[in-house]
Amino acid sequence: MSKIILGISAYYHDSSAALIIDGEIIEAVHEERFTRIKHDHSFPKRSVGYILDKSSLKLSDIDAVVFYEKPYLKFERLLETYHEFAPKGFQSFSSAMPVWLKEKVFMTGNIKKELEGFGHSEKIRLYFSEHHLSHAASAFFPSPFDEAAILTIDGVGERATSLIGFGKGNSIEVLRELNFPHSVGLLYSAFTYFCGFKVNSGEYKLMGLAPYGDPDSERTKNYEKLIREFLVEIKEDGSILLNMDYFDYTTGLKMIHEAKWEKLFGLKIKSDKVEYSQQYMDLSLSIQRVTEEIVMNMARQAKELTGSDNLVLAGGVALNSVANGKILSSGLFKKMWIQPASGDAGGSVGAALAQYYIGFSGERKFDPSEPDSMKGAFLGPEYSDDQIILTLKRYGVKYRKYDSLEELASFTARLLNEGNIIGWFQGRMEYGPRALGNRSILGDARRADMQKRMNLKIKYREGFRPFAPSVLEEDIQDFFEIDVPSPYMLFVIPVTKKRRNSIPEGYFKRELYERLYHERSDIPAVTHIDYSARIQSVSKKTNLKYWTVINEFKKLTGYGVIVNTSFNVRGEPIVATPSDAFSCFMRTEMDYLVMGSYLLDKKDMIGLDRALFNTEFGSD
Ligand SMILES: [Fe+2]
Known part of the structure; x- marks a missing residue:
């Protein structure tokens, strides 16, 4: 039928x-x-x-x-x-x-x-x-499983805020639900709000701030204690109870009772006028740790109720790739799969x-x-060379065409090795929040200055997060402490010990950006301060073009890994069409743009009125 x-x-x-x-x-x-x-x-x-x-x-x-x-x-x-x-x-x-x-x-x-x-x-x-x-x-x-424990966690749906289920064949059995207002997603969003980020989209920034928290400081320990004592009761069975005296989302139009939170943590709610002090970083780390504990409890409960060796995840909280990495390394389940969207x-x-x-x-x-x-999450529109050339002709720009993938990939790899930043637009657009190599901006992960250049000259932000690496699936263990693929950039995993540089003394007393740009490994542009990285493994099978570029880069340098960030500037969605990509290329200081079989050099764009491509940048 x-x-x-x-x-x-x-x-x-x-x-x-x-x-x-x-x-x-x-x-x-x-x-x-x-x-x-x-x-x-x-x-x-x-x-x-x-x-x-x-x-x-x-x-x-x-x-x-x-x-x-x-x-x-x-x-x-x-x-x-x-x-x-x-x-x-x-x-x-x-x-x-x-x-x-x-x-x-x-x-x-x-x-x-x-x-x-x-x-x-x-x-x-x-x-x-x-x-x-x-x-x-x-x-x-x-998912690739015939049967699996299912865990979904988010802010709130109709009533449920998380669900534990069991999937087998074509059926899903719901085993447990946690109901509103008790919600891990809303708890995390409340801290997102308190730390000055936008609820519903800034959660990953809070996650990115957490590694700057001092894990051994008395303040971090105290914050964690206060969260457990006053905000959330964590139960062994994976459920939680929020103390609604501190939250305002059921009755007001705000997430939290600000005055009560400020008093509890002895800290003002973060506003644009306040710098990111160590307190906010310690607080981010505290809530990240608490969230990880709750999510681990839920995973343990899912294991107990289903007895399955496989776990699948979805819901907004499943984008917390640090928590996902912890479940994976715990070995609680033999296999794990996470929905990219x-x-x-x-x-x-x-x-x-x-x-x-x-x-x-x-x-x-x-x-x-x-x-x-999921077909590598490449489920959106694609544009043929014929369509791309129409865009290029419309702007009357110079380009070079490469008929063979090997030639295009090896030239792109050479440009990356020389330190260029390259827009890479190929095939079908990604579904889910991450660019996975079809609408991506690429750079050399070995270069210490790459992170800063990409942040300031491409993304127009002083981001405190390093960029994510795309690594050949075959080479994943050479760089990261993981022995399974991570195709959707949903696991944060440590860089292997042999690649790390030590942290200097008095490190946590230094300014945020001084710490950010400290070289933590031989792939500094993608290594977070706690030596972790949000990795994407690239398989020849799901993305041959992207795999070939990284492989050519490896032939040149010995490194089967590059920087991958989404093809957009802040405040904008990821580019969809050749026109979007060209416009973004013109508005930023990207050095080259590869679209389909065509390569454009920014140096050839002289004379083109760049003001034509200017738009107002958003705020996040
Ligand atoms: Fe949801």
Whole structure:
């Protein structure tokens, strides 16, 4: 029985759409990449339009449109929260209500109306998955396992904030749920907010700040003690209880009761006027440690309840690659797989897969020669050389064409070895928040100045995080303490001891950026201060072009590893089209741009009015 299913995630954060045909993931794309609005949460019109066009499908060909959560359950949760906390909650309730009434409660009608734009609507069969079931389905069904323990953790869905389940064949059994307001995701977001980052998008920055915390200081230990004593009760069974006296997200419009937090930690909430002092770094480390403990408890509980040797993860907290690395190194499970689009954007794939396997009892087939069913997360639009050349001709720029991949890759590797920063635009766009070698900016990981140059001249930020390495899958153990692939940049793992340089005395007393630029290993641009790295292993099978560049770089230098950062500047989504890529190339100090078979040298762009490509940069 053939089934064509369209999955939709929208109206909260990071909208996306996905097409699943008979269980195979054909397309998956974030709306922000088309609209150029970062974290765009509107109905994914452009994504749906792209999917239908690309697959030559009409809306009437679709057997099911599946939304990633149940709006009515979410609405009920909001109502109950209001009653529980009334009258204190009236302000947030009354502010939230008009939005809910307009967008969420009448969502069925809204979605149908949006879909009508693509054709006749009578045949639309609209289904609703549940938020955590969508996450669970996105974690289990594309994984390489026939059976696995499932753990999903995020801020909140309808009611659940995390779920433990068991996946086998085409079924998912829900074993445990933790419910709102007790949420690991919201606890972490509360610290994200207190430390001056944006909730829902700045969490990875908090994670990046944590290694600058002094692990042995009395202050760090004290912060950790205060968190456990006053904010969260951690239970052995993997559940938690938050002390709601300190949190404001149920009743107010803020995450936390700021005055109470400031008093508790003896620290002002971080604002733009305040520098990142050691206190914030120690606090980041404390909450990271607490989060790791909770996540480990949940993983242990999942192991106990399922007895499985395999674990799959999804939900926003599964993007905490440091915690993932800890579960992996604990050896609790023999194998682990994490959905690359673990945030809510992954809900479109998950909802569609849940409908196919659970709703339609689809048979689960898996090709054992493939690492998983995500196709390396290369599930978005691609542009042929013919399309790329149209863009280049439009700007009338000089370019060089390479007909053989070997030649293109070996020249690119030579340029990298010479210290150039290169935009690399190839094949299908990535699904999920990370660029994995198709919309990436590349550099030489051995160069101590690479991190600073990329931050200041490309990303226009003084980031305190080093960049991530892309390493040949075959060479992963030569550089990092890991013996399994990490294709989606979702494990933070230490650099091997033989590559490390020692930390000088009095290190934690130095300024943040002085510490950042201390050379910690022979691949300093990708080694964090605690010797860890957020690694991506590159396989010949899923990305031959990218693998060949790194391999050519290895032939030249002996290093099968390079720097990979997403192809965008701060505040912008990752580039989608050749025009986006060219424009980003022109607005930054990238030295070369490789698109398809074409290579562009910035030196040849003299005379082109760079002001044409200027836009306002965002704030994060
Ligand atoms: Fe979620």
